[in-house]
Amino acid sequence: MTGLVTDWIEFSAVDGPGNRFVVFLQGCNFDCLACHNPYTINACNDCGxxxxxxxxxxxxxxxxxxxxxxxxxxxxxxxxxxCPYDATPKARALEVADLLDRIRPAAPFLSGVTVSGGEATQQAGFVRALFTAIKSDPGLARLTCFVDTNGAADPSVWAELDPVLDGAMVDLKCLDDALHRRLTGEGNAAVLASIEDLARRGKLYEVRLLMVAGVNDADDLLAATGDWLAAVDPTMRVKVIGFRAHGARPSAIPLAEPDAAQRAHYASVLAARGAFDLIVV
Incomplete structure (x- = not known):
């Protein structure tokens, strides 16, 4: 099976547990204001x-x-x-075997493989084929298989990936649907449903909250987010990520970085709502 691959990183310590090989797939169903990889949103239209x-x-x-x-x-x-179309001419069509050839030399030093994007679930069939191949390979089978996702996927996607998926890291940009639309161009109903679905399946590794100062960080909104997450699993791993302007595309809405004190405050608000495993970055 062939997938449209933007790039890969042989070693990453920030894309799941341990040291991981990360595959970035082209194509995303969100158009986030704070996107740090906007060139992964669309496929190249060959405009030249x-x-x-x-x-x-x-x-x-x-x-x-x-x-x-x-x-x-x-x-x-x-x-x-x-590029005015949020694309890259450097994305390439690769077979699963092509990626396995790149993973194998790094495998002795890896704990797993993460598929990111773009949005990994936009090419769910390719992700399943890749993870199936990894788990069927004697030299790679010990590697855990994770996806980094915006969560905007149909339940059938998680059912398809479940047999070969070890964990998912889900971004929740905002609990408030209107503000979520403002930040991503889409509503959050599918994201919330995916978090619940993955938690029921035992495949939810963490929920990631990207905090933009003055935009989605009001105390009442953060408290409501904590309450909602706690109702799913009061002990879940929650990563609070302060927005960083470096590398982000220009935005019509001013996007400000929260400082260390603000990020610590976000964590304290969440900690009051559940016994979360909180990580602040």
């Missing part, structure tokens, strides 16, 4: 705007398609910076 802008001549047009020469690429990311 990036071709002339490429300083290393690594891009060309062949048969109406933008072609990327990885060996000629100078990694300036000028193509990503100039």
């Amino acid at each position: 705007i990036c071709v002339e802008a490429c300083p290393s001549g690594a891009l060309g047009m062949v048969g109406g398609r933008v072609i990327w020469d990885e060996n000629a690429c100078g990694s300036t990311d000028r193509c990503i910076q100039i």
Whole structure:
């Protein structure tokens, strides 16, 4: 099976438990104001705007398609910076076997594999095929298989992934639906349903709360979020992530970073609502 892959990282300590190989898939069903990887949102539409802008001549047009020469690429990311469609010409169609060939050399030093994006569940069939292959490979079977997800997936996706999924890290941008739409362009009903579904399946590793100062960090909203999460599982792992402006795309709505004191306050509000395993970053 083939997937549209943006990139991969051989070693990461921030994408799940332990040291992990991370695969980034192209395509996302959200359009988040605070997105740090906006070039993963859409597939390249072969407009060609990036071709002339490429300083290393690594891009060309062949048969109406933008072609990327990885060996000629100078990694300036000028193509990503100039793209007006939140895409990249460097995403490539890879077979499961192609990724396994990249995972195997790093496997002795890994605890698992995480599929991120973009949005991993947009290519659920590919994710299942990859995880199935990992668990069927004697040299890789010990690796845990995680997804990093916005949670906006149909219940059938979690049913499809369940047999080969060890854990999911779910981003909850905001409990308030109207504010969630303002931040992501979509409502949060599917996200909340996914958190409940994954918790019932025993596959919810953590819920991640991205806090933007002055936008989604009001005490009453955070307390309500804590109450809702506690009703799902009062001991769940909750990661409070302060928004960082570095690397984020420009936003029409001013996005401010919470300082250390604010992040600690968020944790204290949540701690009063449940016996959460809280991590603050």
